[in-house]
Amino acid sequence: MRETIDLLICPRWIIPVEPAGVTLENHALAVRHGKILAILPVDEARARYQPVSLVELAQHVLIPGLVNLHAHAAMNLFRGTADDLPLMRWLQEAIWPAESRHVCAEFVRDGTLLAAAEMLRGGVTTCNDMYFHPEAAAQAFASAGMRAVVGMVLMEFPTPWASDADDYLRKGLAARDQWRNHPCISFSIAPHAPYTVSDSSFQRARALADELELPIHVHIHETANEIRDSLAEHGMRPLARLAKLGVLGENLIGVHAVHLDHTDIELLAHHGCSVAHCPSSNMKLGSGMAPVTELLAAGIRVGLGSDGAASNNRIDIFQEMRHAALLAKVRTLDAAALPAHAALHMATLGGAQALGLDAQIGSLLPGKCADLCAVDLGSILTQPCFDPVSHLVYVAGREYVTHVWINGEPRVDKGLTLLQISDKQLLRIVSVWHTRFAN
Template identity: 50%
Template sequence: MTMTTDAPAEACDLLIEAGWVVPVVPHGTVLEQHAVAVRQGEIVAVLPTREARQRFEAREVVSRPHSALIPGLVNAHTHNPMTLLRGIADDLPLMEWLQGHIWPVEGAVIGPEFVADGITLSVAEMLRGGTTCANENYFFPDVQAAVYKRLGFRARVGLPVIDFPTAWAKSDDEYFDRAIEVHDQWRDDALVSTAFVPHAPYTVSDASFERIRMLADQLDMPVHLHTHETAHEVEESLQKHGQRPLARLDRLGLVTDRLVAVHMTAVDDAEIALCAERGVVVVHCPESNLKLASGFCPVGRFEKAGVVLAIGTDGCASNNDLDMFGETRTAAQLAKAVAGDAAAFSAASALHAATLGGARAVGFEDRIGSIEAGKRADLACVDLARIETQPLHHVISQLVYAVGRHQVTDVWIDGHRKLEDGRLAGLDPDALIANARQWRSRIASIRID
């Protein structure tokens, strides 16, 4: 007589049971009544809930039968310290907004305290909206990295280069010396990494771009850059350099799979083909582009060419929020209008851009952006039982076209709980609001001549 015994249950730290798991890969897939098992911050299995209950003995079980579990959203371009400048110079064109208002105010307030407080406020906002990773572009990257690490938030922190003195650095050599110092400090961190962030082609010299290319190749770092943001930028480049910005960057050796090109509104077919050929990631920031009347990124044409697309909010001074659900909806809808094609940039493609596409932009696609065994548990639960998402016919369509960030209930980064039933873990909302108000008073007292 043969005796059979059930295999002992595997231990895991966390089992999340969801009405729907949206893994992002395979494209457009929705897994009904599935669970995700997490051990030491890593996803170890994605399987039907009934099987998960038999296979795993979890230290914590979170059951969300009316929710979709998605990868944490990736904000692929943002200036998070500028959250403290939300709304100070609205309804102005880009260069007047930047040169006449933003830069003068920044000059008066920028410093470690401003950067730390702005990032802390932004992390709270992002977590409440299901965002678990940011591609940061601002000054004082040493402070940025320390704050993101302390808050347990995943980030690619930018090392700025610009052709004029700032509070961060006074000369070209100092920008690069400080960049290497910050990179060396964070090069082996599991949560925070670095990239070069030259401001834009119109504020960075050929010599600095060549230096960035050399160092990015040596150190295996992305180059995160505003480019082709407006038609004016392209015209100015033709006058000054005799080349369009992307052609100039190509001449300098920067149009490679390390390039993260942000905005890309004023582009032609040859430039789109070049981005596809070289593996450039394009980050679309539709709401900032709309608000500053900067132009329209031809997302549908980039998508057809096979270019990897990501989505970013830009900073709160030009958006004015860090709402990746809202940004993704705008991106999908605007792409259709620009293409004149209602099938352009589908809901599944938009969600991919907001998750795995963003992970590719940040250089973290091997660890986040999809729900797969072996990846880190950066996850968000979205309650689909709310009035705003009823009736529920298609989960991914609802996530892109109907969900509001207020429907995010739970967030994990590296398997650590960051939002529980809508409540922030480890951050005091009242203290954040009080601190933001004192910054409002300080900024309001600044006179711009």
């Protein structure tokens, strides 16, 4: 008698990511109670299991759900409003003034829901977010059925959301308390950047992160000006300052990490920090190219982030994989600098490890959550296919994602995002915000 399970997926290929470098052909993945039960040859799976749902994907590759290690999801509503500016002019002349006029809980909820739809359709199942009104962001991610780590933003100066560092932390912790028992929503401490956060606030962030066992999510070494300003104000580089303050540690995710010298890399490695590499945003803002190969060689965990749609202008981890691989080759003048398997690892298990979620997600192992993404490689535009991992990084884009599951539940089916709100309703919401911005 066959064993009853919830879901059996039979793709042409499975890329488990763990163990590294493996491609399985003509295997099936079995799901029960939201967890991966087994990966085994198709014939054996059909003989052993009686699935409630059987999904046949004859030309597809099945991979772990992608992890977006750094995003400002609500900023999808600012997409295309501030192009072709360097970081500080982009912030000071465009983004901060726009935020002061428009950001509220409704803005964050609507923008995050729009971003969640974009990410899900692009195979992203987990997002590490950083923005204001975390309670509204959590609501949107939960409505979309998406896994998210929501940042409790910390700054010194007032914004429409909070007045000072104490207010940011009080409101962030209240949001965490509200959502602390949700199975897919967790939180991080998110001090914005060294140039917006004081020494005492960084130390409070470290103490809270230790007490509550949360990640620290911070922009670091994004531009050359950031380094120069820190040397002028503090007499040391930003990472050295954070090391002196005791902020660096295994739960710290440093975002961008573009301008690093040998000592900076040694600090990150010594303290077990992780890096969120955002190649498209770094290129668009003219910030530079992160030394990814040196980070990986030093044993530093590296994941991929999109940043916000206002500085990218898309939340597309397939694009980040391709850009990461190509930029590494250009930067080092070495075509083997970042192979396709390494780029896929960064987009999946690397991000999960950085978040401390690798026991649950990031690879396809029995016992892990069934966060899955199926990509159709049967199109004439993806033929011939000799190596599906190569195609995932260098050929296929997010438009080839057809199915996404989170905890074994479908979130995208045959290319259609399954949200509690329809695309038509979402477009009406976006139209309202577009009109507000124009007036």
